[in-house]
Amino acid sequence: MIIFEHVCKFILSDVNLHIPQGISLGLIGPSGSGKTTFLKLTCGLLEPAAGSVYTMRLIPEKNRRKLGSMTGAFFADTPFFREEDTVESNFRDLKIIYRMQDNIFDKEYYALAERLGFRSFEKESVKQLSLGQRRRAELGALLLSRPKLILLDEPTEGLDQTARDSLRELLMERKMEGTTLVISSHNMEEISAICERIALLDHGSLRYYGEKELLLRHFAPDEVMEISFSGKMPDLEDLPLRHYSLHQNKLKLTYNSNYVTSAELLRHILAQTTITAVTTQKSGLSEAVSRIERGEKHELY
Amino acid sequence: MTKLYPYLAFVKKSFLGLSAYRFNHFMGILNTILRIFIFWEIYRALYGGRTEVDGITITMVATNFILSMGLDSVFFVNDYYLPDRIQNGSIATELLLPVSIHGRMLADNLGHALFQLLFHFVPAVAVSVLFIGIAAPADFSMLLLFLLSALFGYGVLWTISFAAQMLSFWLINVWSIMTIKNVFINVLSGSMIPLWFMPDWMRGVIRFTPFSSIYFTPLQIYLGQLSFSEILHGFLIQFFWIVILLSIGMFLWKKGQKKLVVQGG
Numbered sequence: 094m095i096i097f098e099h100v101c102k103f104i105l106s107d108v109n110l111h112i113p114q115g116i117s118l119g120l121i122g123p124s125g126s127g128k129t130t131f132l133k134l135t136c137g138l139l140e141p142a143a144g145s146v147y148t149m150r151l152i153p154e155k156n157r158r159k160l161g162s163m164t165g166a167f168f169a170d171t172p173f174f175r176e177e178d179t180v181e182s183n184f185r186d187l188k189i190i191y192r193m194q195d196n197i198f199d200k201e202y203y204a205l206a207e208r209l210g211f212r213s214f215e216k217e218s219v220k221q222l223s224l225g226q227r228r229r230a231e232l233g234a235l236l237l238s239r240p241k242l243i244l245l246d247e248p249t250e251g252l253d254q255t256a257r258d259s260l261r262e263l264l265m266e267r268k269m270e271g272t273t274l275v276i277s278s279h280n281m282e283e284i285s286a287i288c289e290r291i292a293l294l295d296h297g298s299l300r301y302y303g304e305k306e307l308l309l310r311h312f313a314p315d316e317v318m319e320i321s322f323s324g325k326m327p328d329l330e331d332l333p334l335r336h337y338s339l340h341q342n343k344l345k346l347t348y349n350s351n352y353v354t355s356a357e358l359l360r361h362i363l364a365q366t367t368i369t370a371v372t373t374q375k376s377g378l379s380e381a382v383s384r385i386e387r388g389e390k391h392e393l394y
Numbered sequence: 395m396t397k398l399y400p401y402l403a404f405v406k407k408s409f410l411g412l413s414a415y416r417f418n419h420f421m422g423i424l425n426t427i428l429r430i431f432i433f434w435e436i437y438r439a440l441y442g443g444r445t446e447v448d449g450i451t452i453t454m455v456a457t458n459f460i461l462s463m464g465l466d467s468v469f470f471v472n473d474y475y476l477p478d479r480i481q482n483g484s485i486a487t488e489l490l491l492p493v494s495i496h497g498r499m500l501a502d503n504l505g506h507a508l509f510q511l512l513f514h515f516v517p518a519v520a521v522s523v524l525f526i527g528i529a530a531p532a533d534f535s536m537l538l539l540f541l542l543s544a545l546f547g548y549g550v551l552w553t554i555s556f557a558a559q560m561l562s563f564w565l566i567n568v569w570s571i572m573t574i575k576n577v578f579i580n581v582l583s584g585s586m587i588p589l590w591f592m593p594d595w596m597r598g599v600i601r602f603t604p605f606s607s608i609y610f611t612p613l614q615i616y617l618g619q620l621s622f623s624e625i626l627h628g629f630l631i632q633f634f635w636i637v638i639l640l641s642i643g644m645f646l647w648k649k650g651q652k653k654l655v656v657q658g659g
Contacts, residue, residue, distance in 0.1 A: 103658070133658065137490075138489065138490070138658070139656075140656055154655050158491070159492070160490075161490045161491050166490050168486065168487075171484060171487055173487050182411075185407070186404075189400050189404060190400055190404040190491050191492070192396075192400065317523070354537075371512050
């Protein structure tokens with residue numbers, strides 16, 4: 094779907110990657126690491142200074158309009174609507190642009206308006222809306238024509254929790270239908286919930302590209318287990334723990350999940366004492382990312 | 395036809411969208427009528443009771459400014475269509491839509507122009523004809539040729555704006571350029587002062603600009619002042635300017651777009 098071959102542009106240097114169709118990719122990295130540049134290259138708003146980009150087998154900057162009929166791109170800093178017109182009028186423009194039948198448009202529009210919650214202000218002109226209201230309508234507009242490829246640059250900025258949840262649900266549905274997603278965000282939970290692949294950019298170079306699970310296993314293998322027990326303190330000598338702490342009768346174990354599973358730990362402890370409550374916590378994507386950014390070597394197996 | 399569908403739909407949408415601003419619209423008509431009557435009084439005073447100066451009758455003069463100002467209301471161009479979009483960055487959004495940005499711009503303007511033709515030109519000219527009177531068209535074929543030539547005149551006006559708008563890729567503010575452009579159009583097109591009254595050297599200069607093709611060529615056809623070969627010549631000149639200005643505009647557009655994709659925003 095998207096191919097980058099030795100691409101250089103602005104801060105990006107020698108980026109190589111291939112995003113197959115139907116993949117949902119989370120684009121992460123600190124501010125100024127080239128995320129927006131990456132997305133703009135993908136849809137043809139920028140031309141690579143070196144190397145080549147192909148989106149759906151086309152050279153984006155030469156086939157912008159053709160790609161436009163199959164792609165929805167959203168950039169947080171670019172106005173999407175005509176300010177003087179109402180939300181509804183802007184959607185009617187899109188209906189014309191994508192040549193949508195009346196019944197299909199009505200179905201899609203009302204469903205999106207209901208779910209993203211912009212029905213209540215559809216008759217207001219865009220310039221009167223708050224940032225959050227505007228975002229909701231813009232994201233609805235992006236999904237209206239059911240594009241095969243969706244590019245989102247910081248889509249959740251300014252959205253409240255309800256709207257974030259609706260957006261996540263909508264994107265998950267589109268993903269199930271085979272839509273390719275590329276989302277750049279600072280919000281790791283957001284990315285983590287939707288995307289199965291991660292591309293990590295740091296100062297313009299691709300530090301990691303691959304499965305999210307693998308990234309977590311490499312860079313954030315630690316799990317924390319809290320066990321409340323009644324009875325004698327279990328012997329933890331033989332277990333490959335990173336460290337543990339005891340507070341009254343609550344035991345907190347930190348371990349590398351590549352070396353030992355929670356089931357193995359439990360089995361070992363259960364054999365020695367009575368457990369009253371257990372919770373486990375995996376470290377998230379943000380942990381992995383900050384470790385990569387700190388330049389730590391990963392410890393694999 | 396299916397290729398044209400979005401643009402026709404935008405013409406319709408722009409046409410219907412204008413009906414919302416009634417008060418604004420009536421003030422516009424009033425403005426045109428007032429301007430016509432002020433000019434009428436000025437020319438009456440200048441003619442000082444005579445009916446003819448240098449072979450130009452006052453009826454010809456009245457016909458000139460009534461039709462020019464009428465057409466001026468029809469010939470709608472939004473000079474800031476592209477500049478606004480380049481300024482606020484929404485050009486990027488529009489570049490990614492599967493319709494031509496120029497086609498959409500033309501469609502928006504045409505819808506506006508059609509609306510103006512029906513609800514501005516017709517009433518304003520009707521009132522003026524009733525109270526001031528204009529010369530009848532030379533004959534029916536001249537009336538048809540006048541309409542065709544007026545359409546090309548709009549083409550010239552539109553392409554001048556089109557080319558000028560492209561400068562906004564390099565300039566932060568094109569307001570001054572647009573203002574100068576519009577002054578040139580007002581003065582040199584003959585809509586205020588008929589080109590008959592211009593000194594010979596000035597008419598010589600104006601001949602080499604696109605401005606007289608906008609209102610003055612159609613008007614001369616209407617009055618039957620041009621022979622068949624002169625009419626043909628007039629059409630060719632209009633056509634020439636449209637092609638030239640459009641090419642300049644498209645050339646600048648390509649350069650401007652290149653600037654966008656190379657430098658980004």
